[in-house]
Amino acid sequence: MAGLSSYEMNTSDLVSHLDSFLEIDRYHDRSNNGLQVQGSERVERIAFAVDACQASIEAATRAGAQMLITHHGLFWSEHLQVTGAHHRRLRALFDAGLNLYAAHIPLDAHAEVGNNIQLARIAGLVDIEPWGSHKSDTIGFIGNLPKPTDVQVLRRRVERGIGKANLVQGVGESLRVAVCSGFGVTLMYEALAAGADTLLTGETSHQWFQAVAEHPLKVIYGGHYNTETIGVQVLAQHLSQMFGVETLFVDLPTGL
Numbered sequence: 001m002a003g004l005s006s007y008e009m010n011t012s013d014l015v016s017h018l019d020s021f022l023e024i025d026r027y028h029d030r031s032n033n034g035l036q037v038q039g040s041e042r043v044e045r046i047a048f049a050v051d052a053c054q055a056s057i058e059a060a061t062r063a064g065a066q067m068l069i070t071h072h073g074l075f076w077s078e079h080l081q082v083t084g085a086h087h088r089r090l091r092a093l094f095d096a097g098l099n100l101y102a103a104h105i106p107l108d109a110h111a112e113v114g115n116n117i118q119l120a121r122i123a124g125l126v127d128i129e130p131w132g133s134h135k136s137d138t139i140g141f142i143g144n145l146p147k148p149t150d151v152q153v154l155r156r157r158v159e160r161g162i163g164k165a166n167l168v169q170g171v172g173e174s175l176r177v178a179v180c181s182g183f184g185v186t187l188m189y190e191a192l193a194a195g196a197d198t199l200l201t202g203e204t205s206h207q208w209f210q211a212v213a214e215h216p217l218k219v220i221y222g223g224h225y226n227t228e229t230i231g232v233q234v235l236a237q238h239l240s241q242m243f244g245v246e247t248l249f250v251d252l253p254t255g256l
Helices: 011-021 054-062 084-096 105-109 115-122 151-162 184-193 206-213 230-243
Strands: 034-037 045-051 067-072 099-102 126-134 137-150 167-169 173-179 198-201 218-221 246-249
Touching: 011 034, 011 067, 011 099, 011 230, 034 084, 045 054, 045 230, 054 067, 054 084, 067 230, 105 115, 105 126, 105 137, 105 230, 115 126, 115 137, 115 151, 115 173, 115 230, 126 173, 126 184, 137 151, 137 184, 151 167, 151 173, 151 198, 151 218, 167 206, 173 184, 184 198, 184 206, 184 218, 230 246
Parallel strands: 045 067, 045 246, 067 099, 173 198, 198 218
Antiparallel strands: 034 099, 126 137, 137 173, 167 218
């Protein structure tokens, strides 16, 4: 658990700050970013997690949080019947008076607290610049290593920051590295076009594995979960330092 001394603030003020700071209206995203479920009007303690799920909701409730901020929320534009697991999750939020706030692409792309800029810094990149398109938005980053570095050495460096990687494709030295968390392997052609010899992302699939194997690109798959734990944790530090609210990270690794 990380945070400063306890301080209570209005939920509406906190949401307004998050909406503005993360620029949630800037991005084209399936996720319904922002406050997804309204709860308590006052916030003293905030829980953070990668995924909004029964386990993270229950952990936040046990910890006495009034808000849960996640990268993957519960609402993704498609209509959902309030039945089964979805009903249980919503009921748990309502019963606890727990606010649920989600930031998907905005938290990948953010130039200060985002997953991708944090990954770029963990990898030790310099001359970092925006790169990587999602619909019409730029959400990733690209940069250079100070010197050529074997991809396995780079993998171990990344692992020290986010945990064990799932897979590395390719051998040899890395110098120019493109970064996109989650399922960013779909940007491999864009990475090659930008002169990257290495892509740092979260996961792959059977289809994309062979596509990567047929091109001169090394790929470090840090894990979808692992590559998206850092944004919420740095956002927690930001809110703790700015407002003095208590924060805690709910770690629910999937191994994927």
